[in-house]
Amino acid sequence: MSDLLLAMSVFHFLRPLWLLLVPVIVGLWWLTRRRRSGRNTLSQGIAPHLQAAMEVGRNQAHRIRPIDGVALTLLLLAAAAAGPTWSRQPNPLVAQSAPxxxxxxxxxxxxxxxxxxxxxxxxxxxxxxxxxxxxxxxxxxxxxxxxxxxxxxxxxxxxxxxxxxxxxxxxxxxxxxxxxxxxxxxxxxxxxxxxxxxxxxxxxxxxxxxxxxxxxxxxxxxxxxxxxxxxxxxxxxxxxxxxxxxxxxxxxxxxxxxxxxxxxxxxxxENSDDPWLDRGPLLAWPAALLLLLWFRRGWTMHWGAAVFALMLVAPGQARADGLADWFWTPDQQGQRAYDRKDYTRASELFGDPLWRGWAMYRAGRYAEAVQVLDRVDTAQAAMIQGLSNIRNRAYRDGVRSFETALTRDPDYPGAAENLEIAKQIVAYVEAAQEAQDTQDQTELRADDVTYDNEENKGQELQVDLPQEDAAVGLQSAEQWMNSVDTETGDFLKSRFLLEATQAAAEGEQ
Structure with a gap:
């Protein structure tokens, strides 16, 4: 199924009651056009050919008139108010391209x-x-x-x-x-x-x-x-x-x-958990273009000019951040930056705290993402906080965040699995800290080792080793990767043979 057919198959209106205005608008338009075209200004005593020459605008009865532009604009606005939609709001935790x-x-x-x-x-x-x-x-x-x-x-x-x-x-x-x-x-x-x-x-x-x-x-x-x-x-x-x-x-x-x-x-x-995306604002563009017709000489309606004036003087929040603010909301600008994978810029533009926190997470600003998401009381926000804490090596905070996500929504996808992994990381870190009291530290080969040891098990330890000692008897990362690249076929052959042997042994049991 193509994207067009898919969109057509799920197209609907979020607020369909606004569509009741459509027959009213069409009826007013028809009555106005009929009254205009039905006028008969012929007078007795004047020859028809002379009367036609004396009249102005008689041959324009079938041309586009101001009422046509007004009716079309009102129809577009009514459709926009009805909330047309054919897609759901993107979930920041779900990839929009298929795995x-x-x-x-x-x-x-x-x-x-x-x-x-x-x-x-x-x-x-x-x-x-x-x-x-x-x-x-x-x-x-x-x-x-x-x-x-x-x-x-x-x-x-x-x-x-x-x-x-x-x-x-x-x-x-x-x-x-x-x-x-x-x-x-x-x-x-x-x-x-x-x-x-x-x-x-x-x-x-x-x-x-x-x-x-x-x-x-x-x-x-x-x-x-x-x-x-x-x-x-x-x-x-x-x-x-x-x-x-x-x-x-x-x-x-x-x-x-x-x-x-x-x-x-x-x-x-088909995932009913994500809300539908209101596409009504898209219809504001053709409506705005139709309003440009009011600048045409002779294209006037007395009541139409008053409505247009009210639209211009309607109070609103003044913004002078740039030309983009005339056409897009902060969240729309943030979404544009996010789609370009400019996550830092997106985090500065988004007004919605959930999207701003997610953009900060994608930009690597994990601590800031956790703070921003404190304002959102949803399982989704807690899930992003947990991921941010894990990336920031605040493992116990990550455990708490995943527990919060499960409290808010016990069935939230991936929360239980991530909680179990985070607990395993904390257990491993604490076990490693306890082992520091008895093991020889000279076997460590890290330049800078720091653990999230909230339970204070063992001694807090930071080990600084000279680079030359760390390289003794070991290949560099680049050398190791190069050796893997050149011997990938041999590695896969051995691995596949082992897997096939194990599978055969399990089948005989």
Whole structure:
């Protein structure tokens, strides 16, 4: 479903009673036009052709008149007051782009070179383009052949996925075959942990027996076909419009992104927890343009001029912060800055404390975000406070914030899980502090270690070590990452083999 069809399917009015003004406005307009056009100024004793030459404006009866502009303006204002809407207000804690689990088929058939440089390498290129297009969106990677494996769990950082994507080849897969059902199960588990999302399958074929699994999957599924033009596959053909053929340009990736996001947004619209977004203010723009007609010479109505004058002299709050304040509210300006990912600027513009706190959190101003969100008494605000405290290493405050979120809404998504993780962090920190009294401190290799130890277990300790000691016998972070990048295939081969062995052992028990 396209974005347009999706919007049309959920379009409605928040305050439909205002639409009762529509027949009243149309009726007044019709009566005024009828009275104007029905005037007969012909007089007896004057020839019709002479009377027509003497009259002014007789031939303008069917042209646009001031009453037409007034009626149209009033209709727009009535529609705006009715509150048209076709989307919900964005939830700052929910990504507006779909979390996507990318499933890549890694079999010997994908090594075919009928698509240059090969089906597998072109598929990797398309996945990289897809991740670049979805910058900031949460993505995960699953690879499958005779067995399926989660290569990288869901993450917002595409750079984490890329080195592992490069290391995938049929040689690293421990078992030959094409077990898509197992891959679907792995991907579904990733998406369920995200609370919803979509699946992208990159493959050169699908077993017809797996078609029903795709069609009944609980998440939207799109397929990027890695087959050359003219090559057919029974399984892919059976999926119909779910399949998009690989293209030399980026049109296939853009289409996939639109398809998956539209399906995801449809599921977000079904979430009754988020309020609908009032789109009525959008109709103020065409109404304002119609008001410009009143500056046209001869375009006047006595009562219309009075209404327009009242609009101009209506008292309001004076602002002189810039031209943008004439057209957008502070929250609208903040939203524009937020959409540009200028979170610092957004935090300065937002008037709504919830959005301002969320923008501060995204900008890394965690302590300020906690203070601002103290003004909001909702589970959502407490959740953001908890995340801010954890990022700010105030772990016990994070525990309290997550507990507050659960108090306000026991079913708030993710609050219970985050509370458990925060408690584990606090327990670990306190255990580490207790161990400081008995363990040899020379084994620590941090430059500056500071713990959130509110219970004062053990001694408060800050360790400063010279840089040269920390480097003895250890690779630098850059060296370690480089070694991982160059040996990713070997690492994946060992990991996949271990996972497949463990799965087989569990199946025999």
């Amino acid at each position: 996507v689990a990318v499933v890549l088929k890694v079999t010997k058939s994908m090594d075919a070179i009928d698509i240059a440089p090969s089906r597998l390498e072109r598929g990797k290129q398309k996945i990289r383009d897809f991740l670049d297009l979805r910058a900031g969106g949460r993505s995960g990677l699953v690879a499958y052949a005779g067995s399926a494996h989660v290569v990288v769990p869901m993450t917002e950082d595409a750079s984490i996925i890329l080195p592992y994507l490069e290391g995938l080849s049929p040689d690293v897969m421990p078992k030959e075959g094409a077990d898509f059902a197992q891959a679907l199960s792995r991907a579904q588990a990733l998406i369920e942990d995200e609370g919803g999302g979509a699946l992208l399958l990159v493959a050169d074929g699908l077993d017809p027996a797996d078609v029903s699994a795709v069609e009944t999957a609980p998440m939207p599924v799109a397929v990027l076909s890695m087959l050359p033009e003219g090559t057919r596959d029974r399984g892919l053909d059976a999926l119909g419009n779910r399949v998009i053929a690989v293209q030399p340009d980026g049109s296939d990736i853009r289409r996939l992104d639109r398809t998956l996001n539209a399906s995801y947004r449809q599921s977000l619209l």
